[in-house]
Amino acid sequence: MTQLQTTHPEPAFGDDVVLLTVPADGGYLGVLRTATAGLAARLHFALDEIEDLRIAVDEACAMLLAIATRGAELECRFAVTDDALTVEVTVSTVRGARLPSESSFAWKVLTALTTSASAEANGRHATIRLLTRRTEI
Numbered sequence: 001m002t003q004l005q006t007t008h009p010e011p012a013f014g015d016d017v018v019l020l021t022v023p024a025d026g027g028y029l030g031v032l033r034t035a036t037a038g039l040a041a042r043l044h045f046a047l048d049e050i051e052d053l054r055i056a057v058d059e060a061c062a063m064l065l066a067i068a069t070r071g072a073e074l075e076c077r078f079a080v081t082d083d084a085l086t087v088e089v090t091v092s093t094v095r096g097a098r099l100p101s102e103s104s105f106a107w108k109v110l111t112a113l114t115t116s117a118s119a120e121a122n123g124r125h126a127t128i129r130l131l132t133r134r135t136e137i
Contacts, residue, residue: 021074032058032061056110056130061089087130091125114132
């Protein structure tokens, strides 16, 4: 089941949060790529920045799908601020699962396409966070 929920946190933070949950299956990654592009367009990101972010989200999800439990869901949290989009993707993982090392090609892609990328895995869940700031024109 795909769920879409938009929340508006305290006005002091000045951002919107969109939560999207899809099955941890490659066939649903298009939904996350489309949501990413739509939110980045809302922030007036350049077309190149939007495409870079779509690719980064796809790569992050592929990393998580490789270690996801059977029947898991990808939980994707988009935080929209005035000049940045943070994408946080989480999945339940198989026992002993580890994300690729920061020296891997996958991480090189993430760090090249975003402002910053980080990850954590606690043995039950893994999360990848991507932050992209809009380039000032």
